[in-house]
Amino acid sequence: MTIKELAKELNLSFSTVSKALRDIHEISDKTKENVLKKAKELNYQVNPFASSLRNQKSKTIAVVIPEVVNDFFDPVINGIESIAQEKGYHVLIYLTHEDLQKEIKITRLLQNGRVDGVMLSISAQTDEIKHLETLKEKGIPMVFFDRVVSEISGPKVITNDFQSSFQATEHLIENGCKKIAFLSISKNLSISDKRTQGYFEALKKHNLAFDSNLLQFYDINNTTNFENLKKLLNNSNRPDAIFASVETLAILSYEVSKVLNLRIPEDIKILCFSNLKTVNLLNPPMTTITQPAFEIGRESADILFKLIEKKGEHFLKEYTVIDSELIKRESTRAI
Amino acid sequence: MTIKELAKELNLSFSTVSKALRDIHEISDKTKENVLKKAKELNYQVNPFASSLRNQKSKTIAVVIPEVVNDFFDPVINGIESIAQEKGYHVLIYLTHEDLQKEIKITRLLQNGRVDGVMLSISAQTDEIKHLETLKEKGIPMVFFDRVVSEISGPKVITNDFQSSFQATEHLIENGCKKIAFLSISKNLSISDKRTQGYFEALKKHNLAFDSNLLQFYDINNTTNFENLKKLLNNSNRPDAIFASVETLAILSYEVSKVLNLRIPEDIKILCFSNLKTVNLLNPPMTTITQPAFEIGRESADILFKLIEKKGEHFLKEYTVIDSELIKRESTRAI
């Protein structure tokens, strides 16, 4: 069913039909009505490719993220999709799997007008940004969220990583911890930086010396993490607390603690950035910094659509900060 | 950068360039080489809409699912995306939020050729299927997974819900349970049916009477579930086990048990279909039926691409069954 066939049915020229369908004022109401009725009757749908080709826009956005198996990115997608559906946009999803090469390949795919805008959260491996600059130079509206690249200008939606990390560290210190290990996932990521800084500053404020052995870097997909953690915790000089910058590492810490017969929280306290839904069923429940992931998704998408529709980003602020929440869970609850 | 501009740079006609780019044999090797070199140099990319318009295919598939905030659908998406990336397809994602009206709207969006194929898992609310039949009649290749519609012919990827449900119920019975409640999420869903049947058959085999009060239906998004569960468990005649057909209901059961000071597993045993990653950190760990979600994603996508590329489904079997795994977790582990 094309617009031509529809026009033939109606004995109208197809340009008239086209205009009527898009409710253009130079068409008489009666004609519009007829056209709309017939279109519905014949279940006419515009061909999106013809339309996109002509209009040079796709009504589609891309979401580029490291992983989807993650309690943070899920609600983000949910937030993005909810706004996209409201605005009549389609959402393409691409996973980098924390792999820079995949990220580069994907950004190349997005350069040819397939999408009207891109939202992305870079991979933990990303230590060069030429591909992102190239994409931006093509004039494609972009919004970074969570794992942002400060070197590239444009809107970014982030959480108050420094502050919440500071607070969390302070929380541990106030609970008597003196040797707090910080587990980071990347040397490249903006969020890792901020989180590490918050940790440092809290130590400094409370006059705790920083021991470089306590700052450890982990590969998010690496099973050797387990061994490294074991080494860290099996040391006579072991930390009395672990502050993990991502959930996976906190969970791993639980497991290693169990293997080593360390009691949580008596022997070691564990705390992390996490959006794990079932965290309050853990034994013991873990104090977490919970990011407002759904809101981050909605907010980023909202900004992207503003960018797409108004073009130019001068009217948007560079950083939108949404606060995470430090949720303290103290009591042991054996069911 | 269009093909015309590229052709001008090369002093060739644009049809020659087009052919060269797609490696058509009637073009000389030298010309091909030149064209490719220049294309790379000028970073030429085909316009996907022009190409789709002409070819009547989009190199894009749609994935329609109820929710993304869910430990089952995440790895499914991951599996789908991994194959799509290999085959050079793009993945559009649509969430129905368990809402039939949204599902209908989305299927309408997919009728106009925007995608070459659709994978879907229907909403818990879906009790009519006209919209799905319409989509199928349009000739768009479709693959159902997990929550399938048996009334519509075509490939379906499912797990052995009946069997695993049977096994799980038997596991409870073998552990001394006599009053096992089954919490279902839908009266419409194929998986609910199968799971309920498995539960029934196990009861029958072990000569346990079925008490209709023990079969309860829940709304997946309803907070009144909490109250209903409370009523169920606060009864003097309460069940000694709960078999939840979805994770959310199992978690809720944990919470209600705690509120009522019921001990798990002494007073009540809880078991469920779940892909929760951290289930072994729960207290106590929960026996689960774990679905091979990533494989379901890969398998469904693989079938869909076969359908798309070969057209017609006569060569594909209707049901592909991938086995779930009953993972028994007995010990209480207090860290």
Next chain:
DNA sequence: ATGAAAGCGCTAACAA
């Protein structure tokens, strides 16, 4: 081996 031209379905400038 290369080029000219038609046409995919649509939008919009211009003509009637």
Next chain:
DNA sequence: TTGTTAGCGCTTTCAT
């Protein structure tokens, strides 16, 4: 208010 026409960028048939 309606119709004619050009053209978005590409693929492909047919001619050279």
